[in-house]
Amino acid sequence: MMGRMNSRTVFTLGLVAIALALVSFWVGQQAYSWLPPQASAESILVDQLFSFMVTIGAFIFLGVLGALTYSALFQRAGKYDASDGPHIEGNVTLEVVWTAIPLVLVIWIAGYSYRTYDQMSILGSMEHIHMGMATAEAVSLIEDTDAISEPEPVEQIDVYARQWVWEFRYPQLNITSTELHVPNNQRIRLALHSEDVLHGFFVPAFRVKQDVIPGQVIDFEFTPIREGRYRLRDSQYSGTYFAAMQADVVVESPEDYQQWLSTTATQPPVTAYNQAFDEHQRAHNFISTGWKSVEPAPPPVVNYPSSQASNP
Amino acid sequence: MTNLSVDATAQVGQPLPGAPNNWKRFFSFSTDHKVIGIQYLVTSFFFFLVGGVFAMIIRGELITPEADLLDRTVYNAMFTMHGTVMLFLWTFPSLVGLSNYLVPLMIGAKDMAFPRLNAAAFWMVPVFGVILMASFLVPGGPSQSGWWAYPPVSLQNPTGNFINGQVLWILAVAISGVSSIMGAINFVTTIVRMRAPGMTWFRMPAFVWTVFAAQIIQLFGLPALTAGAVMLLLDITVGTSFFDPAKGGDPVLFQHLFWFYSHPAVYVIILPIFGIFSEIFPVYARKPLFGYKVVAVSSLIITGLSGIVWVHHMFASGTPGWMRMVFMATTMLISVPTGIKVFAWVATIWGGKLRLTTPMLFALGGLTMFVFAGVTGIMLASAPFDIHVNNTYFVVGHFHYVIYGAVVMGMYAAFYHWFPKMTGRMYSEGLGKLHFALTLLGTNLNFLPMHPLGLQGMPRRVASYDPEFAFWNVVASIGAFLLGMSTLPFILNMIGSWVQGEKADKNPWRAIGLEWLVSSPPTPENFEELPIVVAEPYGYGKSEPLVANADKLEVAHESR
Numbered sequence: 001m002m003g004r005m006n007s008r009t010v011f012t013l014g015l016v017a018i019a020l021a022l023v024s025f026w027v028g029q030q031a032y033s034w035l036p037p038q039a040s041a042e043s044i045l046v047d048q049l050f051s052f053m054v055t056i057g058a059f060i061f062l063g064v065l066g067a068l069t070y071s072a073l074f075q076r077a078g079k080y081d082a083s084d085g086p087h088i089e090g091n092v093t094l095e096v097v098w099t100a101i102p103l104v105l106v107i108w109i110a111g112y113s114y115r116t117y118d119q120m121s122i123l124g125s126m127e128h129i130h131m132g133m134a135t136a137e138a139v140s141l142i143e144d145t146d147a148i149s150e151p152e153p154v155e156q157i158d159v160y161a162r163q164w165v166w167e168f169r170y171p172q173l174n175i176t177s178t179e180l181h182v183p184n185n186q187r188i189r190l191a192l193h194s195e196d197v198l199h200g201f202f203v204p205a206f207r208v209k210q211d212v213i214p215g216q217v218i219d220f221e222f223t224p225i226r227e228g229r230y231r232l233r234d235s236q237y238s239g240t241y242f243a244a245m246q247a248d249v250v251v252e253s254p255e256d257y258q259q260w261l262s263t264t265a266t267q268p269p270v271t272a273y274n275q276a277f278d279e280h281q282r283a284h285n286f287i288s289t290g291w292k293s294v295e296p297a298p299p300p301v302v303n304y305p306s307s308q309a310s311n312p
Numbered sequence: 313m314t315n316l317s318v319d320a321t322a323q324v325g326q327p328l329p330g331a332p333n334n335w336k337r338f339f340s341f342s343t344d345h346k347v348i349g350i351q352y353l354v355t356s357f358f359f360f361l362v363g364g365v366f367a368m369i370i371r372g373e374l375i376t377p378e379a380d381l382l383d384r385t386v387y388n389a390m391f392t393m394h395g396t397v398m399l400f401l402w403t404f405p406s407l408v409g410l411s412n413y414l415v416p417l418m419i420g421a422k423d424m425a426f427p428r429l430n431a432a433a434f435w436m437v438p439v440f441g442v443i444l445m446a447s448f449l450v451p452g453g454p455s456q457s458g459w460w461a462y463p464p465v466s467l468q469n470p471t472g473n474f475i476n477g478q479v480l481w482i483l484a485v486a487i488s489g490v491s492s493i494m495g496a497i498n499f500v501t502t503i504v505r506m507r508a509p510g511m512t513w514f515r516m517p518a519f520v521w522t523v524f525a526a527q528i529i530q531l532f533g534l535p536a537l538t539a540g541a542v543m544l545l546l547d548i549t550v551g552t553s554f555f556d557p558a559k560g561g562d563p564v565l566f567q568h569l570f571w572f573y574s575h576p577a578v579y580v581i582i583l584p585i586f587g588i589f590s591e592i593f594p595v596y597a598r599k600p601l602f603g604y605k606v607v608a609v610s611s612l613i614i615t616g617l618s619g620i621v622w623v624h625h626m627f628a629s630g631t632p633g634w635m636r637m638v639f640m641a642t643t644m645l646i647s648v649p650t651g652i653k654v655f656a657w658v659a660t661i662w663g664g665k666l667r668l669t670t671p672m673l674f675a676l677g678g679l680t681m682f683v684f685a686g687v688t689g690i691m692l693a694s695a696p697f698d699i700h701v702n703n704t705y706f707v708v709g710h711f712h713y714v715i716y717g718a719v720v721m722g723m724y725a726a727f728y729h730w731f732p733k734m735t736g737r738m739y740s741e742g743l744g745k746l747h748f749a750l751t752l753l754g755t756n757l758n759f760l761p762m763h764p765l766g767l768q769g770m771p772r773r774v775a776s777y778d779p780e781f782a783f784w785n786v787v788a789s790i791g792a793f794l795l796g797m798s799t800l801p802f803i804l805n806m807i808g809s810w811v812q813g814e815k816a817d818k819n820p821w822r823a824i825g826l827e828w829l830v831s832s833p834p835t836p837e838n839f840e841e842l843p844i845v846v847a848e849p850y851g852y853g854k855s856e857p858l859v860a861n862a863d864k865l866e867v868a869h870e871s872r
Contacts, residue, residue: 057687077665087853090603204769215557243774291453
């Protein structure tokens with residue numbers, strides 16, 4: 001079966017492979033539509049990588065599924081056929097091929113992933129000193145390079161996570177907010193702090209994520225490229241009201257951002273709405289046991305309480 | 313009443329292995345590996361149903377975006393207990409049960425190397441099962457820190473009680489670990505020392521190779537988890553500060569200890585399922601396992617690599633970039649020996665004479681689901697992509713394709729395939745095929761929607777979510793309830809067929825293997841005379857005897 005392949009078999013196999021490749025390529029192109037909007041330079045890199053892996057994955061999955069389906073449909077034993085199939089114990093050539101091809105493929109995927117990770121450089125430039133790699137390249141992906149050659153880098157913004165509050169602090173004007181405002185097309189640098197347990201800083205539209213670890217300050221970077229309002233979610237399980245620990249990220253033009261900073265600086269601090277705290281005061285559900293929860297932190301007192309307060 | 317109890321005592325005094333139709337032996341401290349195997353399988357299946365009820369409660373909450381069915385504390389307890397029960401009380405013990413039943417029969421041994429140790433290891437399962445369930449009754453309820461029990465959340469003890477859900481959880485996991493280590497010592501010793509004459513390493517069925525490879529992982533991995541669990545227990549109970557950052561501890565250290573075992577544990581689970589595939593495909597395709605020796609050895613390569621991939625669970629944690637890159641490379645590599653196996657199974661099936669019986673259907677379904685999970689697995693190995701989907705439903709979808717799609721389907725394949733051997737009865741094909749259809753449909757309805765949810769950014773473990781995620785969650789919940797229903801024809805089939813199924817002869821599938829040369833069910837001693845093995849394990853397509861003394865394996869007076 002496997003050893004002596006005549007030209008007709010080779011031709012058929014070739015046709016099948018080409019058809020599979022075309023279908024897989026099409027599936028890979030669809031992959032972009034399965035993801036949230038591309039709101040950061042990093043998201044463009046990650047989505048390309050994902051589309052590439054979907055293409056290869058679809059080829060392998062559909063190939064195996066096709067072979068199994070063909071066997072199950074056309075290679076069944078007749079009702080009274082008690083005979084065995086051919087006694088084939090293996091085929092060294094074939095086994096070498098299907099070891100070598102996956103090996104090459106995963107090395108290719110790993111190399112591509114390494115390059116992508118390096119270009120993202122989300123853990124900041126310090127990282128590159130340790131890794132001996134080039135400096136951040138994600139910014140260079142933005143087509144409109146004028147917008148990013150801004151001489152003044154944006155100040156590092158402090159992110160505070162506590163059960164179950166996100167609070168953001170802009171040190172230069174010493175203002176606080178429950179909404180993360182950032183200017184478009186500039187490298188944003190955050191300092192992630194947790195005051196109690198593990199949390200996770202996750203903005204799906206930016207494709208970036210980093211655990212926030214108590215006892216450490218983690219430098220984190222990304223470049224937003226699309227104005228709009230996006231969700232920030234806690235991605236590392238943090239206890240009772242974990243799911244309610246969400247906030248909004250607002251990407252706006254540098255002018256609007258400056259405007260927002262100066263307006264907010266004049267606002268007196270007020271108590272913001274906090275869903276966990278609010279729910280803890282009242283919540284009683286259909287099935288209620290009264291199992292005790294860790295007390296939520298008090299609602300933060302900030303210069304800018306988020307305009308869109310309620311989460312499910 | 314007094315008479316009855318005297319009778320009972322008299323029966324217990326009987327030599328239990330000598331009474332094949334005495335159902336009471338399944339409730340005794342039997343040392344027969346076949347009794348212990350069935351004890352494991354039935355006990356673990358009970359907990360599979362318990363874990364399934366938890367899953368349906370979870371899906372009930374998630375059918376709407378708001379947290380409106382359960383308190384959030386109850387929801388968090390539900391997913392913690394779902395994961396814990398499914399892993400420690402269903403997946404591990406069911407595979408140990410199957411291995412317990414099959415390994416001595418497959419290598420031509422009369423029992424495991426340490427029969428009493430075997431029984432002791434089993435009886436720990438109901439003990440820690442009860443401890444875990446008892447945590448529902450303590451103030452504050454069961455652990456709510458997820459089955460990873462990451463500190464500092466797992467160190468928070470809002471009730472202030474000394475006996476709380478988290479402490480009971482650690483106790484249960486610790487006993488489970490002791491039981492697993494006892495089992496691992498027994499399996500490794502049995503496979504190394506108890507093989508029948510002529511049963512060389514490369515005459516062992518592939519299933520035995522996978523059990524061997526899997527149990528070695530238990531031996532090197534479990535000490536790390538146990539150390540982590542003990543340190544966590546000390547942090548909670550006596551206030552040490554291994555992991556508490558408020559006192560200078562390091563929570564990331566726990567993650568390393570936990571995943572150093574718990575990633576290889578995935579291979580402890582999947583390797584025997586690979587073994588089941590390797591046994592079942594040749595029987596129902598009537599062809600030898602393609603590239604048997606390579607398939608056998610790749611199990612050991614997987615064992616080796618499984619020890620150096622754990623950080624891929626921590627790509628978004630407190631890990632430096634270089635570490636993420638190193639573990640990305642090792643994780644990519646482990647897909648190569650796994651791929652070898654997949655292609656070998658496809659080649660085994662290709663050109664065969666297929667019989668689509670229930671076990672074959674489950675094995676084919678399981679293989680297909682596994683390949684899908686493998687594809688998403690390679691994606692997750694890629695650090696930059698993983699950073700986006702880490703801790704989202706994409707990961708939940710991926711591992712449920714592994715754990716339900718491949719492992720549970722593979723277990724069902726095994727249940728049906730060896731049911732005639734274990735019980736001496738045939739199961740009902742009609743119910744079996746209905747069970748397969750419901751399982752395949754339910755699995756894909758339940759777990760496929762988790763992939764788009766994760767890609768869109770829905771975190772795992774949330775009790776509530778933004779309304780944009782509602783559609784796929786409704787589909788997933790319907791799938792989950794369907795999966796719950798799918799167990800009914802299986803239970804009906806197993807119980808009904810065991811009671812009144814058609815009698816099975818010793819080899820209803822015309823399968824090649826030592827277990828098929830003895831009666832169904834085998835006698836307590838398995839083999840009257842040890843088999844003398846003279847051939848490789850998959851002689852389909854050539855008529856060559858497997859053993860030299862086939863007619864002497866059983867007692868002469870058993871007329872057949």
